[in-house]
Amino acid sequence: MKMNRTLFLITLLSTFAMQGQDSLVSNIQEVTQVADTVKKVPQRYKVEGVAAVVGDYVVLDSDIDKGYLEFQQQGVSTEDITRCQLLGKLMEDKLYLHQAVQDSIVVGDAEINPEVDQLMQYLTAEIGSEEKLLAFYRKNTLPELRSELFEARKSLKLAGRMQAKVVENVEITPEEVREFFFAIPEDERPVFSAEVAVAQIVVEPEITKEAKQTAIDRLNEMRQDILENGVSFATKAGLYSEDGSKTRGGLIEGVKRNSQYVKEFKDQAFSLLEGEISEPFETQFGFHILKVDKIRGQEVDVRHILVYPEVPQSSIDAAREKIETVRKAIVDSTITFKNAAIQYSEEEDTRNNGGQLVNPVTYDTWFDLTKMDPELSAKVYNLKPGEVSKIFVERDRTGKASFKIYTVTDRKEEHPAEYVTDYERIKELALKEKQIRAIEDWQNKQIKETYVNVNEDYQECEFSSDWVKTSN
Incomplete structure (x- = not known):
């Protein structure tokens, strides 16, 4: 398989995986590791020189340099990846973007903004401060950096949706799966990593009525000062709101009735007139006040201020005592982990299923130990089936602590692929291979129908697709 096709496969699989994730942050590697890789990026070519043009999109030489960093961030070795190979991948990306526009595929700003807010918070926390973050990305202001991250994320979404559209009707039959597997020489068949099924019990410190009232009083004071x-309102949000939108004065654009916001938030957004400010209201994230900035047909632009109630130490102590008691009961075999989760866990999404976690990529209960979230992997890696972990203290994006214990409910050790027992995983590989062929066919067709121009510095590159021959 040619290297550029390997690059493409990495991109395809990572894009599909990302579409199954609830959170962008969970896909981001340690940003601080990237600083050590900057010196490894080959330096050449004129500043901001144009490497290629694909349709209405330009690939700059500096984009190739950034591409090396992105692969490093994803944990992909760049030692054997040449600039020609990386340029080929970038041209493929631009081809998807160009065709996405032609096919009227749309990604709304309201869909991207929360992800960028989350990403900005994560990067700032990892690097240490906003000043260090700006220095790292060589930007003068946070809005300038946010704009670049926004465009990159939006382009990634568009390209991913174009890829998904190309393969949406690609299906695989049982006979094709069988042919795919038995065509692989026995000594070359894939080795599947160890997998685990994991369950959890979560206990959260109680937020007292007094803490809730204090948060409401703070918001009422802000509301009164505004009115x-x-x-x-934007100034207050920028100073005091405790979520990512504070960098934009609390602005959230393009809220629709079917947007992925909680019901209480949407109810307020669509019950107010333009310019009105709500009374304080509660959601699962905390307490808010909301102002309708602009009504645009079936969409509204709003600003909000979010405040988290303080959790008293007495509640934290009570939660720790509760989970210690639950854990001891499980270890002493006076209750099963499953029944304890149903009775005592406070995590609604898993409680009724006996605490069983669902893989957000595959939507089943199995997690590949080499691919699962590193933090979760570290907690369960050495657990035997039925063994209970120690108590962990975890914090959500609001800073609120919760106490968790885990168990491995089932485990599969690393093993060579077997047709019967690993049929579903083999089927997935066979389908991915068929999708790759479908996209290669689509790509070759689109290259012929799209304006392409490759800079003379890259005319000697051996691309896996015929970019140079069709160059105008």
Whole structure:
């Protein structure tokens, strides 16, 4: 398989995997590791020189340099990846973007903004401060950096949806799966990594009525200051809101009735007139006040301020005592982990299933130990089936702590692929191979129908697709 096709496979699989994730952050590697890789990026070519043009999109020489960093961030070795190979991949990306526009595929700003907010928070936390973050990305202001991350994320979404559209009707039959597997020489068949099925019990410290009232009082004071003293809502949000939208003065654009926001938030957004400010209201994330900035047909632009109630130490101590008692009961075999989760866990998504976690990529209960979230992997890697982990303290994006224990409910050790027992995983590989062929056919067709121009510096590259021959 040619290297550029390997690059393409990495991109295809990572894109499909990302579409199954609830959170962008879970796909991001340690940013601080990237600083050590900058010196490894080959330096050449004129600043901001144009490497290629594909349709309405330009690939710059500096984009190739950034491409090396992106692969490093994803944990992909770049030692054997040449600039020609990386340029080929970038041209493929631009081809998807170009065709996405032609096919009227749309990604709304409201879909991207929360992800970028989350990403900005994560990067700042990892690097240490906003000043260090700006220095690392060589930007003067946070809005400038946010704009670049926004465009990159939006382009990635568009390309991913174009890829998904190309393969949406590709299916695989049992006979094709059988032919795929037995065509692989026995000594070359894939080795599947160890997999585990994991369950959890979560206990959260109780937020007292007094803490909730304090949060409500804070928001009422802000609301009164805005209404009576003419203070800007955006200014208050920028100073005091405790979520990612604070960098934009609390602005959230393009909220629709079917948007992925909680019901209470949407109810407020669509019950107010333009310019009105809500009373404080509660969601699962905390307490808010909301202002409708603009009504645009079936969409509204809003600003909000989010405040988290303080959790008293007495609640934290009570939660720890509760989970210690639950864990001891499980270890002493006076209750099963499953029944304990049903009775005592406070995580609604898993409680009724006996605490069983669902893989957000495959939607089953199996997790590949080499691919699962590193933090979760470290907690369960050495657990034997039925063994209970120690108690872990975990914090969500609000900073609120919760106590968790885990168990491995089942485990498969690393083993060579077997047709019967590993049929579903073999089927997935066979389908991916067929999807790759479908996209290669699509790509070759689109290259012929799209304006392509490759800079003379790259005319001697051996691309896996015929970019140079069709160059105009």
